[in-house]
Amino acid sequence: MRVQEKPPSSDQAGPQTVDRLWLSEETPRPVTVLHQSFLNGARTRWHSHRRIELLHASGGLLLLHTEIGTWTVPSGYALLVPADLPHELAAYGCCEMRAAFFTDEALGDAVPRSCRVIAVSELLDVSLRALASGPLLYDLGSRGGHLAALIVDEIREASEIQIALPMPQTPPLRKLARDMIQKPALAHDLDGWAEQTGVSRSTFTRRFRGETGLSFAEWRRRLRMLHTLTLQANGVPLRQAAVTAGYRNANALRDMMRRTLTTTVLPPSPELDR
Missing domain, CATH: 1.10.10.60 (Homeodomain-like)
Incomplete structure (x- = not known):
């Protein structure tokens, strides 16, 4: 993850600021999922990731700000963030989330060109939790690899909602x-x-x-x-x-x-x- 200076267009402030979320996003696996604690009211500094990111909170609301707009992620939904897109993240009413990282090859034609809010099925929710609970360097030919493939399939089938606030x-x-x-x-x-x-x-x-x-x-x-x-x-x-x-x-x-x-x-x- 690359931490960047905060662009002048940011409009909101939060009570807590996190320099970065501790995330091993670049493990030698096509899909990596991690549990992340995120206190209510906390926000990250402006940063970007080298991989595609998916954010899914256990409850509450996530807000992601970019230079071109704001995306709101209610409970039951997740946000796909393109690689190398500068953003900041804030959390309201939630304390636990999962952050997943994907190579372009893993998502194929489902690679997002812009941020997308998608519905999280029960199967996607369970699969994210299960892969996050296992080893980072899972065996591609066993349970971890099967869960990763299932996550990608569910993302491909997920419906999208249009509630972004473009600037x-x-x-x-x-x-x-x-x-x-x-x-x-x-x-x-x-x-x-x-x-x-x-x-x-x-x-x-x-x-x-x-x-x-x-x-x-x-x-x-x-x-x-x-x-x-x-x-x-x-x-x-x-x-x-x-x-x-x-x-x-x-x-x-x-x-x-x-x-x-x-x-x-x-x-x-x-x-x-x-």
């Missing part, structure tokens, strides 16, 4: 996005946001979609949903999370999250029914 790249829109990440409840209308960036409403909406792939309204809904999931992972009640995320009340937040969670095939949150 715009031009300075005015990037500054606006940073401000909203810091304060999701900011409630200007489109004309107000356009005026803040010094362009017309139509230019603002066209540029925002062009740089993020999302309409501004969809991007803001996704930001507020991810902010809410993070607060919930930290034990914040839904009513309080609703106000912090910019909603009038918990019912409005429930409606938005139900629509969003349905379209992204995330499992419903038990908090939504309280």
Whole structure:
């Protein structure tokens, strides 16, 4: 793992910072899986890996930040990170995770070109735990090798969810996005946001979609949903999370999250029914 300077675009801070996670990622095996303790609220410094990485927490929420966006990994999901991609990782409400590393040859045509959040089947979960509990230098022709092959097969078959928060790249829109990440409840209308960036409403909406792939309204809904999931992972009640995320009340937040969670095939949150 290569530790790097933190890029100036990072928007969030955490109470604990880890120089690196102790991971033997480059063992002479095509697939390596390790258990890793990660305290609630901790985050790594900016770094990258020479191999493809898969991150899967036992509970809570993982947040991975890159220069181009943020990926949120709820319980029951995992994140595939391309090799050599600078990122930082933060954990909320979780204390144990598994980090798996793959050679390009191991994943073949499943090699990720960008970060991907995938569903973790029971079989993938069990296989990751089992391989992490065995020796690093497992016998390729025995149980370890079979588990590694099963992990790769399950990753190939896993469904993907689209809940990334892409960041715009031009300075005015990037500054606006940073401000909203810091304060999701900011409630200007489109004309107000356009005026803040010094362009017309139509230019603002066209540029925002062009740089993020999302309409501004969809991007803001996704930001507020991810902010809410993070607060919930930290034990914040839904009513309080609703106000912090910019909603009038918990019912409005429930409606938005139900629509969003349905379209992204995330499992419903038990908090939504309280």
